[in-house]
Amino acid sequence: MYVPEGVALRPRCLEECVLSCYWGISVHSLQSALQAHQHGPPLSTPQRFQTAMQFQYQHVQTFHISREDTEEQFTQIPPELGVSDFGPLPRTCYPLVALLTLAQPEVQSEYNVVASMTVIHVPDTSYRLSTRILFQYLLTSQGSMYELKPLFMSTEDGGQSEPSDLDENTQVEGSKPNEGLLKEGFYKEVQEEEEMEEREEDRGPLGAARDCVVCQNAPVNRVLLPCRHTCLCDSCVARVQHCPMCRAFVLESFALSQVHLATGIVWGE
Numbered sequence: 001m002y003v004p005e006g007v008a009l010r011p012r013c014l015e016e017c018v019l020s021c022y023w024g025i026s027v028h029s030l031q032s033a034l035q036a037h038q039h040g041p042p043l044s045t046p047q048r049f050q051t052a053m054q055f056q057y058q059h060v061q062t063f064h065i066s067r068e069d070t071e072e073q074f075t076q077i078p079p080e081l082g083v084s085d086f087g088p089l090p091r092t093c094y095p096l097v098a099l100l101t102l103a104q105p106e107v108q109s110e111y112n113v114v115a116s117m118t119v120i121h122v123p124d125t126s127y128r129l130s131t132r133i134l135f136q137y138l139l140t141s142q143g144s145m146y147e148l149k150p151l152f153m154s155t156e157d158g159g160q161s162e163p164s165d166l167d168e169n170t171q172v173e174g175s176k177p178n179e180g181l182l183k184e185g186f187y188k189e190v191q192e193e194e195e196m197e198e199r200e201e202d203r204g205p206l207g208a209a210r211d212c213v214v215c216q217n218a219p220v221n222r223v224l225l226p227c228r229h230t231c232l233c234d235s236c237v238a239r240v241q242h243c244p245m246c247r248a249f250v251l252e253s254f255a256l257s258q259v260h261l262a263t264g265i266v267w268g269e
């Protein structure tokens with residue numbers, strides 16, 4: 001019998017964190033949990049998440065992540081559970097959800113982001129599509145959610161790039177988690193995007209330091225929200241109210257390097 005592959009996750013945390021990996025998690029329960037988060041209290045601990053989920057998952061595995069630890073953590077659904085697939089399409093459960101939360105309650109007040117949630121597809125007998133991230137959210141202490149999405153980087157010739165493979169925050173505060181975020185037909189969409197993604201891989205990574213479009217004297221390092229344009233250096237961002245590329249009002253921004261979020265997750269097979 002085929003057992004779903006394990007997944008190696010490489011979290012990078014500025015503080016001690018708990019990485020909890022939920023296998024075979026109910027789509028419906030995850031939606032309820034995200035709704036519960038928006039109405040508070042925030043899903044800042046694995047216990048709160050599990051309660052909000054009403055324990056609708058097949059297996060959980062927990063790892064303690066030290067500060068600045070970059071080791072890979074390997075998680076797999078135990079073969080003795082006899083799980084060979086996560087159900088027929090369309091799916092009613094996600095193969096894997098990785099939740100990163102701060103290990104020490106004392107430091108939670110120092111960060112706006114209290115949890116990072118990554119929904120991961122893992123191949124099984126009924127669907128062999130390779131392992132990939134389906135969605136990634138950052139959950140804040142105020143009960144809002146940011147979906148991590150591709151960035152828009154300015155390119156050397158002044159044009160705008162296609163969205164890159166880098167992650168970026170898009171605020172989805174106010175929108176209900178079941179509106180578009182956790183679509184029932186998500187597996188169909190993933191399949192349709194598969195060919196496109198393969199072509200995108202040929203494009204190569206984005207060049208590292210491009211110059212700030214305002215001062216042209218320092219590397220681009222700030223992502224503007226909500227428009228997601230990434231065209232300013234750390235010092236110029238304080239001087240603009242509107243995005244230089246699209247004129248959208250800048251609600252907030254974050255740095256690309258010198259990560260200031262409490263949690264982040266990198267994954268691999």
Ligand SMILES: [Zn+2]
Binds near residue numbers: 212215232234235236
């Ligand atoms: Zn600048």
Ligand SMILES: [Zn+2]
Binds near residue numbers: 228229244245246248
């Ligand atoms: Zn913009």
